[in-house]
Amino acid sequence: QWFNTPPSEWDKVFLRFVDKMRAHKLFALFIAIVIVILLTFISGCARFFQEYFAGSVGAFVAVDLSKKMYQNIMTQSLGFFESHSSGDVVARFSNDIFMVNRGLSNAFIKVLREPFKALTFLIVAISVDPWLTLVGICVLPPLGYALIQLGLYVRKSVRRSLMKVADLASLINETTRGILIIKGFQMEEFLKQRYDIEASRLRRFLRKMVKADSATEPITEFILVVGFSGFILFSGYRVITYRLDMGDLLQVYLALAMILDPVRKLSTVNNMIQTSVASAERVFEYLDLKPDIQDAPQAVLLEPLKREIRFESVSFSYDGKKIVLDNLNFSIQRGERVALVGPSGSGKTTLVKLIPRFYDVKEGTIYFDNTDIRKATLESLRKQIAIVTQDTILFSGSVRDNLTGGNTHITDEQIEQALTMAHAKEFVAQMPKGLDSNLGEFGQLLSGGQRQRLALARAILKNPEVLLLDEATSNLDSESEKYIQEALTNFLKGRTSIIIAHRLSTVMNADRILVLDCGRIIEQGSHEQLLKQQGVYYQLYQHQFRNAYETTEN
Template identity: 40%
Template sequence: MTNKEIIHRIYYILKPFRVKLFIAMVGMVIVAATTGVQAYLVKDLLDKIFMEKNEFFLNLLPLILILVFFIKALADFIYSFLLELVGQTVIRDLRIRIFSHIHLQPLSFFNSMPTGTLISRIISDVTLMQQAVSKALVNILRDFFQVVILLGVVFYMNWKLAMFSFIILPIAGYPIVKFGRLFRKLSIRSQEETANVSNLLHETITGNRIIKAFCKEKYESKRFNHQIDKLFSVTIRNAKFKSTQHPIMELIGGVAFALIIWFGGKEVIAGESTPGTFFAFITALVAAYEPVKRIAKINATIQQGMAAANRVFTLLDIEPEIKDKPNALNLLPFEKSIEFKGLSFSYYNEEHVLHDINLKIPTGQALAIVGPSGGGKTTLTNLIPRFLDVTEGEIFIDDTNIKDCTLASLRAQIGMVTQQTILFNDTVRNNIAYGNLEATDDQIFQAAKAAHASSFIEALPKGYDTVIGEGGSRLSGGQQQRLSIARAILKNAPILILDEATSALDTESEREVQKALENLMKNRTTLVIAHRLSTIKNVDRIIVIKDGCIVEEGTHDELLALHGEYEQLHNIQND
């Protein structure tokens, strides 16, 4: 993205705030103007009070000064507050936008975007953008006005001397531009390293149990050290350039100042100018150089902000690969069948993990999917709610291709218990009611009971109001699984997908939950993935998936009679 495009987009983001920004700008002009007036008053101070000893001016000048400072203070407050307000509003809106945008993305997006990177986009990149907009851009506007007004004063007083400023400004501008490029480059590096640090943090903090189990504390500390060192060296290089820039700017200013004293002093001695004019001139010029130096300093912030904006906009530009078609229909209530027609699938255009799957599941049927690990069972079920889109072939629900209906109406008809249990750091009640936040206490209780979760929930310190920790970490694996089953039960969707839903339960609870699930499956169409074949004896039909193909299909007895894959699985488990 070019600078121009970035600025263009920032402009569109700021456009709704144009009234506030305009008022702020007026405030800035007033601040700049009052600074100019202050410099100009130095002339009267010296010439009228000290040289002419004019008493009237002695009384008037302090009053004028107080008034000028009062106006300046008021304008200062108005513009700085308004700008902060606009800046923070933009940050808030942008964060909300990125958040919603991320959650519109399909599964594949999250496979390629590490969590820490996404977090750093929302937290730190947005902040860097805001700093560039509300601190830097603003200061630049104000400083620009100030330079213009002060230069006006300078020219008005002594145009010959003022020509000097035409020599200083370009010389001072050179390091600003030069260093700006460096800051930009370093900022990109620094944000990459920050994202890496936050990815490492995310992984190691959530994985702390494994680190302990494998005694890898020292190893992880070393990895962290290494990562932090990289960030450190980028930051220090940045600091080095920042610290070099300031003295260079001071030096340029100092040399200019010395020359002006020499030329200006000569004029005063020769009687061509008054000491008042000279001092006012110097005051105005020094005041005009301040903003120039500040711009140099702020430039680093601006370059960081531009780099951050580039990343944020690039993220916002990623179109969700899976989204509603224009004119997508609402999927009608499910009544006939789910059908896979010539379906193939590959992750990222690599080798196909599912090959030419043809399958029809009539409503009310319970279909079990079994087969060796990595065969493609989870992948197949993820295609139904369109977490992933098929590479070839089609999936029909009744007579509708699932690509033609809205994602919301499709997903509303599907209840899921995923292979990895996912719960939120919230109360038991809210976790169960996640699919239907309006559910009554009784409905929640019934769902918990059906999932054989009610007895352990009631034993929790606060019952249904107990907060279960990050990812449900305060519960046992089996308890987590039963909560996620309760959550699927409460959603009460006509299509149910159970991916190893009872794998973490002991035989006793599994048997009971199994009974509950069988009750649940009665009026529903269910896809059950199971490793333990004992849990799927009562399903209507079983398919065996191996290396992405359906290799066998039939009832338990039919499959045993084939003496193939299924029988092998069965024999191993009964040994």
């Protein structure tokens, strides 16, 4: 036919080109090679950009998720951090985020490309012979079913192995933090065994995952071949009964082969996606967390304390079973200095933690003047309070950052002042870079007493209305403590403070002493009053304080 129609201008040009090429064979070869190189280059570029953009999308989404997760974690209450191991938290930020990223990138590359190819060839096949095509794609439902089941199995194994990874991370965290005790008490073998057991469990789950993943391609292949056999039988029948000519048959064959190739590729991608889904589920779990302590819907700004902090019938329990604080009724006047004493485990630390709402009371109410602290915004409440905890917590970073918490309005002069009051000025001055010296993770490069003094300086710098000191000077030598006592006397004037201490000098200087036992206040009054009562405080004084007092005096 092509000979009958007169050649168009373009055809003429093309024919002339072909003639020329025939004459110059080497040149033709050269042109062909150049074209191949150019095409490879272009397709390479296209592939690069596709993968680069897909990967970038993965990276953007994963990093964004991790930022959101961090923000959300920060809003959680203390209870959350007590019920989730550090390893679990760390694993979600490291391992899981990484897996989500990998999954997303792969999904964008393969999942976008392959179905598009499959669809194109499906249309071709249908246009040639719809019945034959239908028989050809009959293989897809059973294949899909098998792939989904395998994928679910992969996901389950991955989820379990991720939990094991988290357990291992916890163990490693405990090991690094407790290395001194591990070595000192020769617990190496014990911990090694614990690690071995956990690691073997991880290996078991990983192997289950690999098993399902390895089975995927062979199973896919098998189902495809069985399906294809049916297809060949049917197509043979159609050719023999003259409903289909050989040329068309070939076209449908080719088109179907082109459809099935992406299907096979997708079969393994599915497992990879399931792997990321298992991680993504863990990430979203943390993104969806709602803090159990947060601002009430119409929370008010808490005014600075004017009269008193009042506990009314306050009870508290961590687990809902064991009562830790039992029906507490007392108030602390503004400007008062209250000491809290009692045997360990009596609930002193817990009581103090209720005031900044680290936990909410289970029954009763804590009032700041006449505002229930649960009706005030957390920000306005915590702004008024500074706390020095029993285990002093410092962060890796400079002395300055630890003291100011990133508040750039605080001047170096103010910092120096606070350091002087906390008797920390000298040792900070002796550090190699002064205020810019790094403290190491958890402030590990300092002694316990030095850490406490910095924690105290941090509390002083906050310039709080209410100061909560939980055994804040327990690690100090008596000389430093005396010095700090004197410096603090001035600072505490006009401020409300609750001081948990077991040194007599600290307790004696308080305006009022509350004696806590088994979560109840059993005595209160001044030092002299309580001694006269000859009750629990008197006994504590006899056994505990007097020795401490004597050593202080010597």
